[in-house]
Amino acid sequence: xxxxxxxxxxxxxxxxxxxxxxxxxxxxxxxxxxxxxxxxxxxxxxxxxxxxxxxxxxxxxxxxxxxxxxxxxxxxxxxxxxxxxxxxxxxxxxxxxxxxxxxxxxxxxxxxxxxxxxxxxxxxxxxxxxxxxxxxxxxxxxxxxxxxxxxxxxxxxxxxxxxxxxxxxxxxxxxxxxxxxxxxxxxxxxxxxxxxxxxxxxxxxxxxxxxxxxx
Numbered sequence: 723x724x725x726x727x728x729x730x731x732x733x734x735x736x737x738x739x740x741x742x743x744x745x746x747x748x749x750x751x752x753x754x755x756x757x758x759x760x761x762x763x764x765x766x767x768x769x770x771x772x773x774x775x776x777x778x779x780x781x782x783x784x785x786x787x788x789x790x791x792x793x794x795x796x797x798x799x800x801x802x803x804x805x806x807x808x809x810x811x812x813x814x815x816x817x818x819x820x821x822x823x824x825x826x827x828x829x830x831x832x833x834x835x836x837x838x839x840x841x842x843x844x845x846x847x848x849x850x851x852x853x854x855x856x857x858x859x860x861x862x863x864x865x866x867x868x869x870x871x872x873x874x875x876x877x878x879x880x881x882x883x884x885x886x887x888x889x890x891x892x893x894x895x896x897x898x899x900x901x902x903x904x905x906x907x908x909x910x911x912x913x914x915x916x917x918x919x920x921x922x923x924x925x926x927x928x929x930x931x932x933x934x935x936x937x
Contacts, residue, residue, distance in 0.1 A: 761779045846881070851876065
């Protein structure tokens with residue numbers, strides 16, 4: 723099965739505010755007019771495929787917004803993570819497709835080994851941020867998806883240049899089979915750093931890359 727990795731650039735504190743259980747008027751409109759609409763469309767797609775997660779995506783969204791994702795069932799984590807993606811997608815940038823991988827966790831785990839061997843610090847390795855999960859600051863536990871997908875990752879924009887520089891420094895020292903994807907990471911991280919620096923000049927507060935891995 724192929725897994726699609728998509729990036730969203732967002733303000734992490736803004737995400738936290740949607741999970742506080744106390745939405746302001748603007749947030750309520752955003753939920754009503756956009757996030758709930760996407761959740762309903764997601765659920766309709768699941769219904770057409772005959773997929774029952776034991777909890778609908780709109781109900782999972784309501785649980786998250788109320789700060790009580792406490793449904794029981796083997797697959798409710800899939801519903802909660804699906805609903806979370808709609809929150810992030812609506813408060814962040816347009817989606818940016820990073821790539822499609824058949825076994826991303828395995829591949830980026832091997833890339834971690836290669837980069838680590840070449841001297842890249844542990845906190846800059848790709849598997850770590852691609853699979854970092856949701857922010858630790860979320861004040862409640864969310865059930866994990868069955869089989870690990872969908873998955874989330876995150877990386878502070880303040881670290882993107884360090885990632886690009888570290889990978890560039892070891893590019894000639896890693897196995898050739900990893901060069902293409904490492905170059906893709908370098909280009910992506912440098913681009914996001916440059917755009918973040920430009921956005922800061924105009925008062926934008928986005929500070930995090932969120933990775934959504936579907937499949």
